[in-house]
Amino acid sequence: MAMAGNAEACLRGGIAKFCYGSSRSRVPRPSSFLVLQLAGYKQHRSFALQVLADRRNMESVMPVNTKANKLLSGDRLFQYVQAQVREPEILRTLRQETSKMRGSSMQVTPDQGQFLAMLARLMGAENCIDVGVFTGYSALAVAMVLPDSGYLVACDRSQESLAVAQRYFKLAGVCHKVDVRLGMAVDTLKELLVRGDAGRYDMAFLDADKRVYPEYYELLLQLVRPGGVIVVDNVLWHGTVADPSVVDTKTQSIRDFNKFLLHDGRIDYNLVSVGDGMSLCRKR
Numbered sequence: 438m439a440m441a442g443n444a445e446a447c448l449r450g451g452i453a454k455f456c457y458g459s460s461r462s463r464v465p466r467p468s469s470f471l472v473l474q475l476a477g478y479k480q481h482r483s484f485a486l487q488v489l490a491d492r493r494n495m496e497s498v499m500p501v502n503t504k505a506n507k508l509l510s511g512d513r514l515f516q517y518v519q520a521q522v523r524e525p526e527i528l529r530t531l532r533q534e535t536s537k538m539r540g541s542s543m544q545v546t547p548d549q550g551q552f553l554a555m556l557a558r559l560m561g562a563e564n565c566i567d568v569g570v571f572t573g574y575s576a577l578a579v580a581m582v583l584p585d586s587g588y589l590v591a592c593d594r595s596q597e598s599l600a601v602a603q604r605y606f607k608l609a610g611v612c613h614k615v616d617v618r619l620g621m622a623v624d625t626l627k628e629l630l631v632r633g634d635a636g637r638y639d640m641a642f643l644d645a646d647k648r649v650y651p652e653y654y655e656l657l658l659q660l661v662r663p664g665g666v667i668v669v670d671n672v673l674w675h676g677t678v679a680d681p682s683v684v685d686t687k688t689q690s691i692r693d694f695n696k697f698l699l700h701d702g703r704i705d706y707n708l709v710s711v712g713d714g715m716s717l718c719r720k721r
């Protein structure tokens with residue numbers, strides 16, 4: 438029975454990866470031939486068709502090429518969670534535009550955006566930092582709930598994606614609350630420290646190059662106030678952190694960083710499995 442369950446799980450995962458796999462997937466994507474062989478196509482044809490039908494249903498809620506589809510592809514529970522998000526129209530439009538762009542799978546999922554906005558609200562956050570803006574979903578979700586007296590420093594090295602983000606900041610009427618910084622994010626964070634911003638921020642969201650997480654984290658820990666929170670994205674790295682057979686450098690660096698956070702006495706720590714996994718690090 439357990440074997441049958443595992444077989445179905447493998448089959449479900451295999452077909453789903455075939456249907457939804459993306460270029461950023463850490464797990465090698467099997468060819469369609471291999472998947473169908475694995476599936477024993479004839480016996481499981483109805484299941485495969487069901488997965489494809491699920492995909493079509495999903496697309497009505499989420500465009501195909503998003504981080505979410507890759508994470509929990511074919512998972513009705515995931516779709517249910519997304520359907521519970523009160524996504525503002527402007528964020529929905531941004532998500533749809535981003536879905537047609539290269540790298541669209543980097544975007545946070547709607548429930549992650551809402552989670553960040555909720556956190557900012559709960560904390561009464563005024564000053565925030567977004568490290569890794571891309572087309573602006575996470576930054577905009579937070580900026581929209583900041584008071585007019587607050588601001589968000591938005592860091593990214595890509596002029597092209599920041600241009601999209603800035604267009605949406607304008608559309609949403611939050612430009613006066615967003616300080617856009619084009620350049621290497623480590624340099625920007627160092628500049629903030631030099632100008633005397635240590636301890637000035639309530640919340641920071643870290644979603645840029647994963648191997649530099651330890652350096653970003655040390656800088657952000659100086660920039661947030663005691664009681665402030667650093668939220669780290671992609672700490673489950675599409676689930677590969679839990680698979681000992683995956684030993685590539687990125688996965689390993691995230692595993693190491695998670696282990697480091699677990700034992701860091703400077704913070705209260707909570708890994709939550711929203712999106713691709715987010716760690717909440719509350720500065721003591």
Ligand SMILES: C[S@@+](CC[C@H](N)C(=O)[O-])C[C@H]1O[C@@H](n2cnc3c(N)ncnc32)[C@H](O)[C@@H]1O
Pocket residue numbers: 543544545568569570571572573574575576592593594595598620621622623644645646
């Ligand atoms: C995962 S995406 C961010 C997604 C974004 N939070 C959202 O909600 O759509 C990562 C972003 O980090 C940026 N990035 C990567 N390395 C960087 C660096 N060293 N300095 C600044 N930005 C960087 C990339 O250009 C990319 O736009």
